[in-house]
Amino acid sequence: MNNQSTDRIPRWTEWSISVLNGMVGDYLQERQNGLAINMAFYQHNRPLLITTDNLRQAVPNPTAKVCLLIHGLGCNEGIWAPADRAQYDPTCSYGTSLQHDLGYTPFYLRYNTGLPVAENGKRLAGLLDELSACYPMNIDELTLIGHSMGGLVLRSACHYALHHHQYGWVKKVRRAFYLGTPHDGADLEKVGHVTTAVLNAVPNPITRLIGSILNLRSRGVKDLRLGNLVDDDWSDDFPDNSLPRRHKVVPWLPHAHHYLLVGTVAEDPRHPASRLLGDTLVRVPPVHRTSLPGTKDAHQSTVKVFPRVHHLELAHHTGVYQQIKQWCEID
Amino acid sequence: MARFSIQQVRGLKDLIQETVEAGTNAAEQVHQSIAKQPYAVLKRIPLIAPPARIIERCQHALTSGIYQSIRVVNQVSGSLATKALDHLEEKPEASGQPEQDHRSLLP
Numbered sequence: 001m002n003n004q005s006t007d008r009i010p011r012w013t014e015w016s017i018s019v020l021n022g023m024v025g026d027y028l029q030e031r032q033n034g035l036a037i038n039m040a041f042y043q044h045n046r047p048l049l050i051t052t053d054n055l056r057q058a059v060p061n062p063t064a065k066v067c068l069l070i071h072g073l074g075c076n077e078g079i080w081a082p083a084d085r086a087q088y089d090p091t092c093s094y095g096t097s098l099q100h101d102l103g104y105t106p107f108y109l110r111y112n113t114g115l116p117v118a119e120n121g122k123r124l125a126g127l128l129d130e131l132s133a134c135y136p137m138n139i140d141e142l143t144l145i146g147h148s149m150g151g152l153v154l155r156s157a158c159h160y161a162l163h164h165h166q167y168g169w170v171k172k173v174r175r176a177f178y179l180g181t182p183h184d185g186a187d188l189e190k191v192g193h194v195t196t197a198v199l200n201a202v203p204n205p206i207t208r209l210i211g212s213i214l215n216l217r218s219r220g221v222k223d224l225r226l227g228n229l230v231d232d233d234w235s236d237d238f239p240d241n242s243l244p245r246r247h248k249v250v251p252w253l254p255h256a257h258h259y260l261l262v263g264t265v266a267e268d269p270r271h272p273a274s275r276l277l278g279d280t281l282v283r284v285p286p287v288h289r290t291s292l293p294g295t296k297d298a299h300q301s302t303v304k305v306f307p308r309v310h311h312l313e314l315a316h317h318t319g320v321y322q323q324i325k326q327w328c329e330i331d
Numbered sequence: 332m333a334r335f336s337i338q339q340v341r342g343l344k345d346l347i348q349e350t351v352e353a354g355t356n357a358a359e360q361v362h363q364s365i366a367k368q369p370y371a372v373l374k375r376i377p378l379i380a381p382p383a384r385i386i387e388r389c390q391h392a393l394t395s396g397i398y399q400s401i402r403v404v405n406q407v408s409g410s411l412a413t414k415a416l417d418h419l420e421e422k423p424e425a426s427g428q429p430e431q432d433h434r435s436l437l438p
Contacts, residue, residue: 011334028346033342033345034336034338034339034341034342034343034345035339035343035346205360205361205364209357209360212357
């Protein structure tokens with residue numbers, strides 16, 4: 001691979017910065033640190049300033065169907081490329097495949113995953129409003145694909161766009177795909193929360209120090225404990241302001257189809273390891289989640305389980321893409 | 332080859348400096364609170380209490396001095412790094428070739 005092609009994909013420097021943003025991105029933002037990532041659509045490893053002229057040049061053949069890919073915690077848009085070095089092609093992703101197979105125009109988001117999900121949701125809602133205003137043609141259909149935390153961010157963006165800003169783009173959302181999204185919270189963060197509380201409760205300076213270090217994790221990470229989507233989860237008068245207090249139930253976007261794609265560590269999804277660990281980070285949703293009340297999918301199954309597909313693999317797995325494509329082909 | 336923009340290097344420098352400062356403060360606090368414990372016992376014994384108080388004060392001063400020296404070295408290193416980065420940032424402008432910012436925008 002030559003230098004020009006490696007410049008077009010996130011390298012270890014960008015990956016390090018993305019991981020750092022996931023860990024302490026809220027602190028970086030607060031300190032106005034140069035390592036804090038500003039939310040933007042990225043193309044060829046560079047941010048895309050949204051103006052009509054820029055979009056005409058960056059998207060020479062726009063279509064009325066747009067898909068947006070939103071990565072998860074500590075990642076960037078490089079997560080959508082296949083991890084297998086032998087088949088590594090930075091230009092290959094669910095976005096480019098949907099473009100090739102079904103005529104979608106893909107956009108890739110990069111953002112500071114350490115910020116609260118609600119904050120990223122509000123920013124994404126604004127960014128999509130700019131995109132729809134400057135896009136060279138009318139957008140007829142918007143498909144959103146979120147991996148892990150990205151699924152929470154897209155739900156939060158839809159919530160703010162619909163209930164707070166009345167942005168027009170939200171009416172164009174036809175499908176939302178959630179790949180390993182912890183809608184009911186992530187067990188690892190639940191463990192982290194309990195561990196921190198226990199360490200801080202022990203009257204010993206060393207355990208308290210370790211507890212304080214663990215508590216430095218970003219607000220984005222803390223939002224994963226309950227799958228928080230909105231500001232209200234943080235805004236209570238709570239003694240420890242560094243933890244979300246409650247979880248407000250946010251309804252699913254009513255006019256869109258919602259699809260949950262999850263992985264399991266074992267071949268059999270009913271295996272105890274699969275039930276306990278899910279895809280290693282996110283568990284398979286409970287039975288009631290196989291239909292989503294209040295949505296177009298209220299009476300049909302919208303969950304697909306992929307055995308032996310781990311959490312990160314969900315973002316670049318052939319089987320997952322085939323399922324997304326199949327659902328996209330249903331009118 | 333790894334490439335960071337000046338803005339990112341500056342951010343990395345700030346982050347390292349703030350981490351060292353916070354880490355030093357936290358380590359000093361834990362160190363002093365643990366060191367207090369044996370002195371608290373010794374100071375209850377009448378014969379040993381007077382020299383224990385003197386040794387505790389010496390130990391406290393010595394420990395504080397060491398941590399303070401780490402903070403000073405950290406601040407001086409940070410200032411030097413800031414000056415070096417300022418110099419690097421001015422250099423391309425002086426030569427008439429503005430540095431290409433990593434965050435520059437398409438197209």
